Amino acid sequence: MSINEEIASNLSVIEANICNACAKSGRDRSSVTLIAVSKTHPADVILEGYKLGLRSFGENKVQELSRKIEELPDSIQWHMIGHLQRNKVKYIAQKVTMIHSVDSLRLAETINKEAVEYDRVIPILIEVNMAGEESKFGVSPDETPGLIKSISGFPNISVKGLMTVAPNAPNPEDNRVVFSNLNKLSVDIANENIDNVTMNVLSMGMTGDYTIAIEEGATLVRIGTGLFGQRDYGHTLQ
Numbered sequence: 001m002s003i004n005e006e007i008a009s010n011l012s013v014i015e016a017n018i019c020n021a022c023a024k025s026g027r028d029r030s031s032v033t034l035i036a037v038s039k040t041h042p043a044d045v046i047l048e049g050y051k052l053g054l055r056s057f058g059e060n061k062v063q064e065l066s067r068k069i070e071e072l073p074d075s076i077q078w079h080m081i082g083h084l085q086r087n088k089v090k091y092i093a094q095k096v097t098m099i100h101s102v103d104s105l106r107l108a109e110t111i112n113k114e115a116v117e118y119d120r121v122i123p124i125l126i127e128v129n130m131a132g133e134e135s136k137f138g139v140s141p142d143e144t145p146g147l148i149k150s151i152s153g154f155p156n157i158s159v160k161g162l163m164t165v166a167p168n169a170p171n172p173e174d175n176r177v178v179f180s181n182l183n184k185l186s187v188d189i190a191n192e193n194i195d196n197v198t199m200n201v202l203s204m205g206m207t208g209d210y211t212i213a214i215e216e217g218a219t220l221v222r223i224g225t226g227l228f229g230q231r232d233y234g235h236t237l238q
């Protein structure tokens, strides 16, 4: 199969799985957005996804993201899903659609400052380390409400919800509790009615576990391998 046939076939499987998971949990298909995680893949591969109708893409490295923003159609919505260093925010602040990986007040402060530069309000998610894994970024569930209250004071940032990277579980069912706990945390925070904060977005679920994440309330699923195939880090331009 050619690369475009492969992506088309993967996408139709993913689309069917998303529809099934929505039906199973009584949700509308339109409540879930597929973010095509295109990290390490070149522009021509991304364009194949674009031709199939995909418009939301996710990247985890600033340099790669800013280069792709330059190269690819303006109508693409770019999601920053990886760890973000404060000194690099300036390279993506103008165009990024949403930053999923905010996990400190200092980072939020920098994003706010850059957003002011470009006269925009940047939508963000708070990354929560639900399973307390040392290898992962994100704030603990306990710290999340307090961080959001502090961030809510920044006028050029809009907190839209929460994001998590679940553990790499051999059985995806093992992550169900991670997703349902993130959903509960989001409901608790929504109930606090914090000014300038909405909790309508839950970014959770990757190739191995996105159907379970949808059953537990995901509104954004981030799928890379399942769509584009295995990543070849050896050929990545950094």
Ligand SMILES: *Cc1c(COP(=O)(O)O)cnc(C)c1O
Binding pocket: 037, 039, 060, 081, 082, 165, 206, 207, 208, 222, 223, 224, 225, 226
């Ligand atoms: C790479 C990545 C994904 C996609 O992972 P796959 O298992 O390839 O679907 C999702 N979220 C984040 C934060 C990532 O870095």
